[in-house]
Amino acid sequence: MTPETRSPRADRIFVALDTPGVAAARQLAGRLAGSVGGLKLGLEFFVACGPDGIRAVTEDAGLPLFLDLKFHDIPNTVAGAVRSAVPLRPAFLTVHASGGRAMLRAAADAAAEEAERLGVPRPKLLAVTVLTSLGADDLAAVGQAGPVEDQVARLAELTAEAGIDGAVCSPAEVAPLRRRLPPGFTLMVPGIRPAWAAAGDQKRVMTPAEAVAAGADHLVIGRPITAAADPVEAARRIGAELG
Ligand SMILES: O=c1ccn([C@@H]2O[C@H](COP(=O)(O)O)[C@@H](O)[C@H]2O)c(=O)[nH]1
Numbered sequence: 001m002t003p004e005t006r007s008p009r010a011d012r013i014f015v016a017l018d019t020p021g022v023a024a025a026r027q028l029a030g031r032l033a034g035s036v037g038g039l040k041l042g043l044e045f046f047v048a049c050g051p052d053g054i055r056a057v058t059e060d061a062g063l064p065l066f067l068d069l070k071f072h073d074i075p076n077t078v079a080g081a082v083r084s085a086v087p088l089r090p091a092f093l094t095v096h097a098s099g100g101r102a103m104l105r106a107a108a109d110a111a112a113e114e115a116e117r118l119g120v121p122r123p124k125l126l127a128v129t130v131l132t133s134l135g136a137d138d139l140a141a142v143g144q145a146g147p148v149e150d151q152v153a154r155l156a157e158l159t160a161e162a163g164i165d166g167a168v169c170s171p172a173e174v175a176p177l178r179r180r181l182p183p184g185f186t187l188m189v190p191g192i193r194p195a196w197a198a199a200g201d202q203k204r205v206m207t208p209a210e211a212v213a214a215g216a217d218h219l220v221i222g223r224p225i226t227a228a229a230d231p232v233e234a235a236r237r238i239g240a241e242l243g
Contacts, residue, residue: 009212010239011037014066016190016222020048022056028226029061035235038091040220042068054088064091066188066220070128072096075106082110082125090123092188092218094168097127097155104162124166124186127159132170132191135203148204149173153180160185168220170204171211178215190220194238197224208238 013036017025029039039061041054046069049056058065067090071078078095085093095107107125115122129152130139139146149172156167156177166186169177174187193205200223208219221238228234 009242014038014040016040038064040066066092075103079106079110083114086114093123108163126166128168129155171206174214189216
């Protein structure tokens with residue numbers, strides 16, 4: 001399958017390449033390039049391989065990069081981290097919504113200013129709301145008021161007010177968020193599990209087709225593809241399920 005023949009809905013899939021090795025990530029990216037719409041590189045890869053590793057994986061892939069580093073610190077530090085990430089040309093970059101309004105604003109301003117200074121495209125900033133590995137009990141244990149859906153909505157609304165482009169949420173919150181947030185607000189959605197895949201540590205999950213029907217813009221899918229015996233076949237199967 002080539003980018004020209006893959007289903008338009010498969011373009012929504014960002015495959016999470018959670019590996020500490022450049023060679024493994026490059027190999028998977030090359031094999032999956034015709035079956036997914038983008039690559040997600042996150043903490044495991046970045047801590048092991050750094051910015052050079054990111055460049056090595058993305059330079060030949062010809063796919064948009066979702067750089068999922070989930071920045072969470074004081075505003076000045078997060079602004080600096082965002083500025084350092086801009087030259088890697090991510091299409092999407094994450095911060096934690098719970099870092100608060102000033103941190104979110106600092107991140108948004110830094111992305112816009114640094115992209116303009118370098119003459120490169122501005123990354124879309126996404127704020128992680130409540131991690132998809134957390135359930136109601138986990139939220140209560142860290143002192144956050146539930147239900148989960150309400151906490152996600154509070155954080156997503158704060159995010160939108162602070163000038164951030166979108167949020168990361170579970171598929172279960174997509175439909176309610178669509179009713180509350182402005183049109184064009186991006187929803188990037190992990191916690192995706194085809195009926196044939198194990199949930200693992202993910203608690204708030206739906207199938208790819210259910211997430212898209214609810215209104216997800218992009219699906220983040222890792223292990224159901226990357227841990228499959230045949231990752232390309234798994235990605236195509238998910239693409240076929242999306243129609
Ligand atoms: O709330 C969140 C935020 C980010 N993620 C990331 O998405 C992928 C999911 O991988 P699977 O193997 O499909 O579970 C992973 O890289 C997480 O860091 C998330 O799962 N939930």
